Amino acid sequence: MKELIAKYREKGLKITPQRLAIFKFLEGNTSHPSAEDIYRHIKKTYPAISFATIYNNLQALKERGEVLEITIDSQKRHYDPNTEPHHHIICTKCNKINDVFHDYSEAVRLPNYITEEFKPVGNHIDFYGICRTCQKKGGR
Amino acid sequence: MKELIAKYREKGLKITPQRLAIFKFLEGNTSHPSAEDIYRHIKKTYPAISFATIYNNLQALKERGEVLEITIDSQKRHYDPNTEPHHHIICTKCNKINDVFHDYSEAVRLPNYITEEFKPVGNHIDFYGICRTCQKKGGR
DNA sequence: TCTAATTTTAGAATAGTTATAATTTAGAAT
DNA sequence: ATTCTAAATTATAACTATTCTAAAATTAGA
Numbered sequence: 001m002k003e004l005i006a007k008y009r010e011k012g013l014k015i016t017p018q019r020l021a022i023f024k025f026l027e028g029n030t031s032h033p034s035a036e037d038i039y040r041h042i043k044k045t046y047p048a049i050s051f052a053t054i055y056n057n058l059q060a061l062k063e064r065g066e067v068l069e070i071t072i073d074s075q076k077r078h079y080d081p082n083t084e085p086h087h088h089i090i091c092t093k094c095n096k097i098n099d100v101f102h103d104y105s106e107a108v109r110l111p112n113y114i115t116e117e118f119k120p121v122g123n124h125i126d127f128y129g130i131c132r133t134c135q136k137k138g139g140r
Numbered sequence: 141m142k143e144l145i146a147k148y149r150e151k152g153l154k155i156t157p158q159r160l161a162i163f164k165f166l167e168g169n170t171s172h173p174s175a176e177d178i179y180r181h182i183k184k185t186y187p188a189i190s191f192a193t194i195y196n197n198l199q200a201l202k203e204r205g206e207v208l209e210i211t212i213d214s215q216k217r218h219y220d221p222n223t224e225p226h227h228h229i230i231c232t233k234c235n236k237i238n239d240v241f242h243d244y245s246e247a248v249r250l251p252n253y254i255t256e257e258f259k260p261v262g263n264h265i266d267f268y269g270i271c272r273t274c275q276k277k278g279g280r
Numbered sequence: 281t282c283t284a285a286t287t288t289t290a291g292a293a294t295a296g297t298t299a300t301a302a303t304t305t306a307g308a309a310t
Numbered sequence: 311a312t313t314c315t316a317a318a319t320t321a322t323a324a325c326t327a328t329t330c331t332a333a334a335a336t337t338a339g340a
Contacts, residue, residue, distance in 0.1 A: 003228060009228045012316060014305080016319075020320085035297080036295095037294075047304075048319085048321095049319085050319065050320050051297080052297095052322095053323085058340070074209065075296080076296060076297090077296085089254055091208070098254075100251065100280050102250075104247065107244070107248060108244055111241075112243075114238075114269075118267075118271055118272070119270045122268045122269045124265070124268075126263060127254075127260065129261050130261060131259060132258070152285095154287065154336080155337075155338090156284090157286070174327090176326095176327085182297070189288085190291095191290065192287095192288075192289070192290085192328095192329080193288055193325090194326065215326080216326080217327085
């Protein structure tokens with residue numbers, strides 16, 4: 001909590017209650033929330049919160065490398081406070097996004113015909129699968 | 141061309157000039173166009189073309205496995221008529237999407253703690269890099 | 281040629297996100 | 311403690327991509 005405040009100060013951000021609430025919600029959160037998920041959560045405590053505040057803060061956090069924007073869901077963006085390199089597996093039925101922690105750095109190398117043209121920066125691996133819950137639901 | 145028509149017939153789709161134009165534009169296209177890219181292209185020949193037609197046809201083609209929807213760009217969807225398994229590399233400066241043909245099926249395996257929960261369906265690998273053109277432009 | 285079903289079209293509607301301008305607040309300086 | 315200024319929040323409008331709707335047009339088969 002003090003760390004939270006220190007972290008914000010370091011980054012040249014003013015400490016507002018809304019901001020703290022957003023940060024607290026995100027910290028350690030592995031649910032990959034969308035802006036709306038965050039909005040709905042914060043709204044419980046700050047009913048006047050605006051979407052603009054959510055997006056402003058996400059922007060500030062993104063710029064400072066505290067949050068990653070995940071572009072897997074074609075409907076909306078999701079946010080991930082875990083900035084360690086990791087990958088995701090998405091259930092093709094319920095669309096839930098889960099983390100995959102595994103180092104593929106050796107295994108996944110660009111072929112030469114690509115490295116001749118591109119200076120590599122990084123990679124994301126998205127797996128698709130059916131989660132246990134959806135398997136149980138069976139059929140379709 | 142005849143193949144095109146045959147292909148559509150097989151799939152239970154009526155053959156309209158707009159549809160043919162869309163299919164012809166997509167066939168063999170490696171530029172990963174967005175709906176608007178397609179719209180603008182078709183508009184040259186069919187000025188009355190509507191976005192609804194573009195989306196309708198993309199939907200029809202998606203359902204029939206002729207086109208894949210790519211969710212890499214957080215702004216909009218892109219479409220890829222190449223349904224062979226392959227991956228992509230995106231220039232982090234100009235956002236151009238390029239193909240990567242390389243088989244990572246052996247290298248990229250889900251760790252056990254994931255396969256216990258998920259029945260694997262597939263994966264996408266997105267690489268990020270800076271293309272030669274953007275490298276030349278230097279600096280920023 | 282006639283008809284039924286499908287497709288196209290224009291335009292409205294919706295969802296997610298960004299921009300704007302006024303008001304409020306945090307935090308530094310006094 | 312009070313004042314001040316920059317930054318943050320808010321309500322709202324605007325914007326972009328996409329989907330929906332209903333009417334008109336077109337395809338393909340009888």
